[in-house]
Amino acid sequence: MNLERLPNEEKLSLCRKYYLVTLAFCQIFLFISPGGFAFLPFLWLVNVVWFFREAFLKPAYTEQLQIKAYVKRSALGLLLWVAVLTTWITIYQHFRAEWGEVGDYLSFTIPLGIP
Amino acid sequence: MQAWTVIVDRHRGPSSWTVIAFLRRFFALSDDLCCFLLLQSQNAMNASDSDEDIYNERSALVRSESPALPSYIPDSDLTPPNGTPTKRLKAGISRRPGAAAADGGGSDPEVEAEEEEPLKYGAKHVIMLFIPVTLCMVVVVATIKSVSFYMEKTDQQLIYTPFTENTSSVGRRLLNSVLNTIIMISVIVVMTIFLVVLYKYRCYKFIHGWLILSSLMLLFWFSFMYLGEVFRTYNLAMDYPTVGVIIWNFGAVGMICIHWKGPLQLQQAYLILISALMALVFIKYLPEWSAWVILGAISVYDLVAVLSPKGPLRMLVETAQERNEPIFPALIYSSAMVWTVGMASPNETQRSEPGGVKLGLGDFIFYSVLVGKAAATGGDWNTTLACFVAILIGLCLTLLLLAIFKKALPALPISITFGLIFYFSTDFLVQPFMDNLAAHQFYI
Numbered sequence: 001m002n003l004e005r006l007p008n009e010e011k012l013s014l015c016r017k018y019y020l021v022t023l024a025f026c027q028i029f030l031f032i033s034p035g036g037f038a039f040l041p042f043l044w045l046v047n048v049v050w051f052f053r054e055a056f057l058k059p060a061y062t063e064q065l066q067i068k069a070y071v072k073r074s075a076l077g078l079l080l081w082v083a084v085l086t087t088w089i090t091i092y093q094h095f096r097a098e099w100g101e102v103g104d105y106l107s108f109t110i111p112l113g114i115p
Numbered sequence: 116m117q118a119w120t121v122i123v124d125r126h127r128g129p130s131s132w133t134v135i136a137f138l139r140r141f142f143a144l145s146d147d148l149c150c151f152l153l154l155q156s157q158n159a160m161n162a163s164d165s166d167e168d169i170y171n172e173r174s175a176l177v178r179s180e181s182p183a184l185p186s187y188i189p190d191s192d193l194t195p196p197n198g199t200p201t202k203r204l205k206a207g208i209s210r211r212p213g214a215a216a217a218d219g220g221g222s223d224p225e226v227e228a229e230e231e232e233p234l235k236y237g238a239k240h241v242i243m244l245f246i247p248v249t250l251c252m253v254v255v256v257a258t259i260k261s262v263s264f265y266m267e268k269t270d271q272q273l274i275y276t277p278f279t280e281n282t283s284s285v286g287r288r289l290l291n292s293v294l295n296t297i298i299m300i301s302v303i304v305v306m307t308i309f310l311v312v313l314y315k316y317r318c319y320k321f322i323h324g325w326l327i328l329s330s331l332m333l334l335f336w337f338s339f340m341y342l343g344e345v346f347r348t349y350n351l352a353m354d355y356p357t358v359g360v361i362i363w364n365f366g367a368v369g370m371i372c373i374h375w376k377g378p379l380q381l382q383q384a385y386l387i388l389i390s391a392l393m394a395l396v397f398i399k400y401l402p403e404w405s406a407w408v409i410l411g412a413i414s415v416y417d418l419v420a421v422l423s424p425k426g427p428l429r430m431l432v433e434t435a436q437e438r439n440e441p442i443f444p445a446l447i448y449s450s451a452m453v454w455t456v457g458m459a460s461p462n463e464t465q466r467s468e469p470g471g472v473k474l475g476l477g478d479f480i481f482y483s484v485l486v487g488k489a490a491a492t493g494g495d496w497n498t499t500l501a502c503f504v505a506i507l508i509g510l511c512l513t514l515l516l517l518a519i520f521k522k523a524l525p526a527l528p529i530s531i532t533f534g535l536i537f538y539f540s541t542d543f544l545v546q547p548f549m550d551n552l553a554a555h556q557f558y559i
């Protein structure tokens with residue numbers, strides 16, 4: 001799908017959907033948490049990268065303001081998620097051995113050898 | 116366990132087509148006279164833990180009304196590939212309109228703005244197919260060489276290959292592999308026919324749901340297994356929450372990109388990845404000799420299904436053309452390039468889109484299975500490289516034949532034949548020869 005070929009309204013709509021569609025997606029797949037939409041940082045990353053040129057590097061057009069807003073919001077959500085994930089991964093990798101049983105319970109793969 | 120059949124073709128089947136645009140460009144043919152190359156490959160995907168059937172098959176589109184013309188006759192009425200209108204594909208289609216070929220020929224002929232197909236564009240299209248095929252094979256070979264899981268012998272076999280190969284006599288083993296192949300191919304045939312019937316009776320929702328479920332399985336479950344094995348190989352610790360987030364993101368964005376809309380490169384990347392995953396499953400779970408016989412048999416089946424008048428894939432294509440509909444292209448790799456020529460207004464549909472080249476995912480999968488098996492069981496890199504080159508040569512020839520015959524052609528036979536020939540000759544003749552030369556320090 002090439003962005004150039006889309007008229008502006010469709011671009012906006014697509015950007016908005018990328019930002020929001022995770023909500024519907026999560027409601028299908030999670031069934032439980034309406035906050036599931038917040039769990040797709042990758043989608044937000046795609047949104048930011050894909051619409052970056054449209055939002056910031058192209059001459060202005062009517063829908064561009066809204067596209068910019070969505071891109072910014074996606075970028076914000078993405079940054080938040082990166083911070084959370086980095087923190088958690090650091091904590092986990094550092095303290096996994098010390099946590100003993102809890103650490104093993106949390107682990108998907110346990111490396112062999114002495115930590 | 117069930118076989119998965121993923122229809123990559125327009126009809127939700129894995130169909131590989133080379134877009135007419137390529138031909139058109141290449142041979143200055145009128146759009147009406149271009150046929151879609153139907154590269155078919157049918158993949159029966161079996162996963163021991165899958166509970167869904169996916170059938171991979173590619174169907175070629177043939178213009179039912181167009182006669183086969185010699186490719187070198189330039190047509191005066193050059194029509195451009197179908198423009199945007201017919202390219203409103205259904206969900207999951209992020210194909211370029213160039214996918215002109217897509218939609219069963221019933222596309223509205225448009226006055227072509229461009230005329231010639233400079234040869235360089237033709238070459239570009241061929242390269243555009245080489246790159247994804249190469250990438251897929253690289254991913255598969257890299258995994259095979261590094262993650263030992265996929266090379267480990269397992270007693271667990273797919274339900275479609277019930278005969279074991281752990282027998283003492285060679286004859287028995289050969290017999291078992293042939294029997295396995297027969298079972299597998301019949302499953303594939305049944306699935307294909309089932310799909311054609313579904314399509315004929317317009318059970319689109321069923322097909323849609325089937326495809327979505329199968330890609331769900333691929334994107335979530337197989338990638339989860341793959342990730343686990345990679346972490347185990349590199350002895351990394353990973354916790355469930357992080358893995359959950361990673362797989363959830365990967366899968367969700369993949370579903371969106373493949374079945375809905377997304378950036379083209381991302382969609383291409385996902386298609387390559389899921390083809391590689393499927394190929395790895397095949398490599399792991401198909402017994403050795405059965406795998407080779409199955410490869411050969413599938414090429415023959417591909418040939419038959421696409422070219423014979425009553426072949427299911429051909430019927431699929433023709434049905435789609437009669438109905439003037441785009442088939443579900445969610446599982447076709449599209450490497451479309453879009454050229455807009457002198458767009459006067461945004462609404463103008465007279466675009467010249469050379470379109471890209473389309474190849475069904477089944478083709479990717481079987482090519483990768485061949486090269487992956489060569490890497491896993493062959494002598495060393497010589498064999499792998501030889502198979503790789505053979506497949507690319509086969510692909511080139513297939514595209515050439517497409518241009519010559521201008522009708523749907525299967526993509527598997529030539530490449531797989533070359534691949535098999537190269538594999539066995541390299542493994543049994545060239546490799547020992549080179550080893551001997553090296554041992555005697557004799558350089559040629």
